Amino acid sequence: MRAQLKKPLRPAKPPKSPAECAQGQCLCGAVRLEIDVPARWAWHDHSPASRRAHGAAYATYVGSYRSRFRITEGADEITRFVDQGTGTARSFCARCGTPLAYERARAPTMVNIPRALFDTRTGREPRYHIAIDELRDWAYTGAPLAPLKGFPGVVWERPRRKKRPER
Numbered sequence: 001m002r003a004q005l006k007k008p009l010r011p012a013k014p015p016k017s018p019a020e021c022a023q024g025q026c027l028c029g030a031v032r033l034e035i036d037v038p039a040r041w042a043w044h045d046h047s048p049a050s051r052r053a054h055g056a057a058y059a060t061y062v063g064s065y066r067s068r069f070r071i072t073e074g075a076d077e078i079t080r081f082v083d084q085g086t087g088t089a090r091s092f093c094a095r096c097g098t099p100l101a102y103e104r105a106r107a108p109t110m111v112n113i114p115r116a117l118f119d120t121r122t123g124r125e126p127r128y129h130i131a132i133d134e135l136r137d138w139a140y141t142g143a144p145l146a147p148l149k150g151f152p153g154v155v156w157e158r159p160r161r162k163k164r165p166e167r
């Protein structure tokens with residue numbers, strides 16, 4: 001048996017400068033923002049308000065100190081919805097509707113940004129859940145998936161056999 005030759009070592013890359021911020025943008029690209037990393041924390045928000053505001057099963061946010069958050073482009077394109085009843089404000093892109101920031105009066109030094117706006121690491125994993133009792137029964141929670149015959153690229157969750165009585 002011949003020993004496999006090891007590939008020559010590649011020259012050492014220059015040391016990466018520590019990623020100091022994470023950049024995000026809305027769908028249309030009009031608004032760009034950034035936060036210093038690491039973010040303060042990251043969390044999944046299952047509350048009905050965030051579910052509706054995002055039009056999604058739940059919202060995942062990274063929380064940043066306001067002082068570490070910057071709108072770098074498109075500030076004029078941002079519109080806000082202020083909910084006086086809950087003391088919250090949600091900013092979104094007026095052109096494409098992408099949610100951009102969620103602020104709460106009771107945490108005035110923080111701003112929460114949808115995790116999905118960032119392509120790169122934010123320095124925090126979303127390990128926390130708020131209002132988990134509101135998790136919808138249609139939300140995907142990682143059940144096994146199988147290819148759907150006749151629809152390339154589509155997978156589906158096979159109906160579950162009921163082993164236990166419904167809760």
Ligand SMILES: [Zn+2]
Binds near residue numbers: 093
């Ligand atoms: Zn936009």
